[in-house]
Amino acid sequence: xxxxxxxxxxDICQRGTSLTIQCQVDSQVTMMFWYRQQPGQSxxxxxxxxxxxEATYESGFVIDKFPISRPNLTFSTLTVSNMSPEDSSIYLCxxxxxxxxSYNEQFFGPGTRLTVL
Amino acid sequence: RKEVEQDPGPFNxxxxxxxxxxxxxxxxxxxxxxxxxxxxxxxxxxxMSVYSSGNEDGRFTAQLNRASQYISxxxxxxKLSDSATYLCVVKNYGQNFVFGPGTRLSVLx
Numbered sequence: 001x002x003x004x005x006x007x008x009x010x011d012i013c014q015r016g017t018s019l020t021i022q023c024q025v026d027s028q029v030t031m032m033f034w035y036r037q038q039p040g041q042s043x044x045x046x047x048x049x050x051x052x053x054e055a056t057y058e059s060g061f062v063i064d065k066f067p068i069s070r071p072n073l074t075f076s077t078l079t080v081s082n083m084s085p086e087d088s089s090i091y092l093c094x095x096x097x098x099x100x101x102s103y104n105e106q107f108f109g110p111g112t113r114l115t116v117l
Numbered sequence: 118r119k120e121v122e123q124d125p126g127p128f129n130x131x132x133x134x135x136x137x138x139x140x141x142x143x144x145x146x147x148x149x150x151x152x153x154x155x156x157x158x159x160x161x162x163x164x165m166s167v168y169s170s171g172n173e174d175g176r177f178t179a180q181l182n183r184a185s186q187y188i189s190x191x192x193x194x195x196k197l198s199d200s201a202t203y204l205c206v207v208k209n210y211g212q213n214f215v216f217g218p219g220t221r222l223s224v225l226x
Binding site: 033041042043044045048058092104105106108109110111 | 151161
């Protein structure tokens with residue numbers, strides 16, 4: 001299993017500002033994932049971050065709004081830029097178990113609860 | 118149509134009841150299937166994988182019907198601690214996980 005920590009655990013931000021969320025894993029992993037979970041909703045994948053390459057964004061998410069860094073195999077950051085109240089959500093970092101088969105388990109960080117005023 | 122759909126819920130059941138959750142998926146190429154559990158204000162955690170032959174883990178039984186693109190989760194003798202949101206998750210080989218909207222379960226004393 002993987003142990004994942006995120007910082008900050010929560011924040012309240014003003015409209016138009018940016019917030020960077022950090023994700024730290026206790027082991028080296030190839031891929032890290034960033035999800036968003038809006039109130040009362042399920043998880044939506046924002047992007048996949050591989051070390052040493054540009055992140056791959058899902059439909060509806062763009063790099064200018066959600067820039068991602070992946071400087072090494074245990075760490076990633078997600079920035080929520082130019083925030084609006086619609087960005088209020090829980091942001092979750094995730095990794096998979098790393099075995100190369102289809103039944104990989106995904107492990108999640110505790111999430112960052114963001115409120116934009 | 119969403120790629121993964123679930124019973125809308127919420128389900129409110131008494132302790133000891135048997136409860137079944139249903140899930141359908143639209144991509145016939147999907148290869149891996151899971152049930153995750155998410156407690157209130159917590160991150161999702163794997164409950165069980167779902168295999169073609171069906172599988173059981175204690176009070177929990179998962180079934181997969183590939184022809185109908187349908188997955189189920191049965192909880193027997195439900196406990197108060199089973200109260201959570203249950204997420205149906207589907208994955209295509211080499212691709213990302215797709216989460217269903219979740220079904221909330223409340224087990225009442």
